[in-house]
Amino acid sequence: MRKFLLAILVDNKPGVLTHVAGLISRRAFNIESINAGYTEEEAVTRINIVVSVDSERELEQVKHQLSKLIDVVKIVNLTEVDNITRELVLIKVRAKVEDRADLINIVNIFRAKIVDVSKENVVIELTGEESKINAICEVLSDYEILEVARTGAIALSRGPVPVKQMEEN
C-alpha cells in the first residue's frame, strides 16, 4: 500500500463534503485522513485527503472519480511534487508529579508545546510530519495517554505556484 496526499479544490457549497466523502465510501477507496477548510478564495474550499492505494491504476481511479464530481474544481497529487506536509496533534497525558519532568523533557526533544496543564494532566501540542507525530505518541505510550486528537495531513507545494495554477497530475 502506498499513501498519497491529494489536494482537492472544491466549490464552497452546501453538500460538497457529502459528495466527496460519499464517493470515497461508495467506490470503496481507502482513506487515511480527510480534512477541509477555507482558503484564500471565499468561494473555494480545500479538502486534503490521504489515500492509500495498491497500485497506480487505483490512484488514477480515485482521481478520475473525484474529478467527475461537479463541485470538484481541481485535484493535484502533492506527493508527486516537492512539498511540505504537516499534521497537528493534541495529546492529553496523565502527568503525575514524579513524571512531569520527564514529560517536559520529551516535549522539548520533539519541539512540542505544553498548552494546558492541571494537577493531573498536561495537553501537548505538536506539529510535524506523520512520522514525527507517530514517534511522540510511541514515546508517550509509556505514560497514560488519556486522549489524542489528530488533524490528518495538509500540504503545500514548495515554490511560488499554488495548486490552483498547477497542471493536474
Next chain:
Amino acid sequence: MSFFGYPGGVVLPLYDEIYKMKFPHILVRHEQGAALAADGYARATGEVGVCLSTSGPGCTNLVTGIATAYMDSIPLVCFTGQVATSVIGKDSFQEADICGITTPITKHNYLVKKPQDLLRTIKEAFFIARTGRPGPVVVDIATDVFRAEMDFDYPEDVHLKGYSGLFSGEEKAIDAVMDALSKAERPLAFIGGGVTLADEADDLRVVLKKLGIPVCSTLMGLGCVEPDTESYLGMAGMHGSYAANMAIMGCDLLLGIGVRFDDRVTGIVKEFAPEAKIVHFDIDAAELNKNVRVDVPVLGDLNWSLPIFAKKLAAKGEDFPAKFAAWREKITAMHKEHPFSYQKRDGFIMPQQLIETVRHLMDDDTIFVTDVGQHQMWAAQFCNVSRPRHFLTSGGLGTMGYGLPAAIGAKIGQPDKKVVLFTGDGSIMMNCQELATASDYGVDVKIVVVHNHLLGMVAQWQRMFYNRHYSESKLNGKTDLVKLAEAMGVAGVRIEKPEEMETKLAEALSRKGTTLIDVMVPEDADVLPMVPGGKRLDDMILEKEAAK
C-alpha cells in the same frame, strides 16, 4: 414535452400552479413509475426526462428509478419537494434527506433553500444531466421556495468552475488507434450504450464499413449496428452469441467504443480478450482502466472522436476490409454455424419464437421495451432491432418493474411510433399499477407478457447451479393478468396455442389502444448460450449441449 409526477403535501403549491397553467403533467400511480417513465422518455427521445414527487416517501420511491438511470447514464432531472427550510433536520413529517440518499446514484444533486437560487439551479441541473456522460440530477426544493414570488429571469448560460460539459480529446490518440489497426491481424469492434447516448450510430456505421471487421454489441448498444450487417455477431457476454464471445477471446485488437466492460459482458475479467490490445473510446476518464487494462485510450465525446476516426480511415490508403477478410470470414462463418437458436416444441409457444414472431409482425420503427429477466435476454437475442433508441432496457441496474412505466414514457415521447413491451409474469407485477396510467391517458403500448409461471431467470440459475431447488421462484398464484388489465381499463388477450400467434397475436398487436397480451410459454426454457458467473467467455453452455 411532458413530465411525470405524483402530488403530495409539500408540493401542493407547485401543483396549484400546474393546475392554473394547465402544465402538461402525467399522473402516475407510484413515484417509481414517474422516475422510470421519465427514463423511458429520455431513452426514446434523447431529451432529458423529468419527474416530480413530494418529500419523504414520495422521493424515496423515486430512488430505484434514479439508480436505474444512473447505471445506464440516462439524463433525468428529478424534482422533489422538501419540508420547509425552518424545519429541515427536525425529523419533520414526511422529511427524508434525499440529497444524502441519492448522492451515490446521481451525477449531481441540489437542495434549494433560497428562492433566488432556484432558476440558476434548474438551468445547471438540465445542463449537467444532458451534457458529458449523461446522468440523473436531483433538485430538492424546500416548500417555502414554491411560495415565494419573484421575477422569472432564467439564466442563459451556465458557469460551473469544475465542469464545462465539453469533452474533446487529443487527436493523437486516434492516430494511435490507426497505428494499432495497421499492426493488427484480428481486430474486433465491441460497441455499447455510449454510441446510443451520443447519437453516433451513423458515424459508427461508416467506421465499421471502412474497417470491415467483425462487430459485437453489449446489451445497451443493441440497435446501433443493423442486424443484417455481414460481420455483425449480435450481443456478447453472459448470454451473448457463440461467435461474439469466441471473437473476443481470439481477437488481437479489441476496439471498445462507448462501453464500460461490465462484468456481465467480460466474464472473468482477468481473462477477457487475453490476446488483444484494447482500444477504449470513452467520454469518461474514470472508465479507462476501471475494469480492464486499456492499451490505447481515446478519451473524449464520441461526437468528437468517431467523425475524426471516420475521416482518418477515409484518408488512409490501406484497404482494411481486404486486409481483414480472412479473419472476418472465419468469424462470420462461425456465427452462421452457431446463431442464437432454440428448439421448437409441438403444441407449445416457445418464448424465443414468441419474440421472433412479434418482431416480424412489427415495423422497423417500433420501439421495443423490456423488463428484466429471461424475456429480456431472449429479446436481446431475437428481437434484432435495427435502430438506436429502439431497444429500451434496464442494463446496469437490472430493474424488474422497469418495463411498463418506461414503455409509457417512450410512447409519450414518441407518439408516432409503435411501442411494444416484453415483460414477464414476475416483472409486470412490480409496477402493474401503471396499467391505470396507460389507460387513463390512452397511452397505446402493447404489453406482451412472456408468462411462464416462474421468476424465470432465478429458476434457471436454481435449475443449473442450485440442484433444482426452486426456492421461492414459482408463481403458482391465481393471478389473472387479463382480468387485471381489464380492471384497469386496458384490453386483455390470452394466447395459449402456437396457431393463435398468426391470428390472435397479430390482431392484438394491430388493434388500437393499450393492450395486454398474456402469452403462456413452457416453464423450463433456458436462456442460452450462457457463460456461468466467474467463467471465461469461451466457457459457454450451448443450446446443443443443453438439449442433450
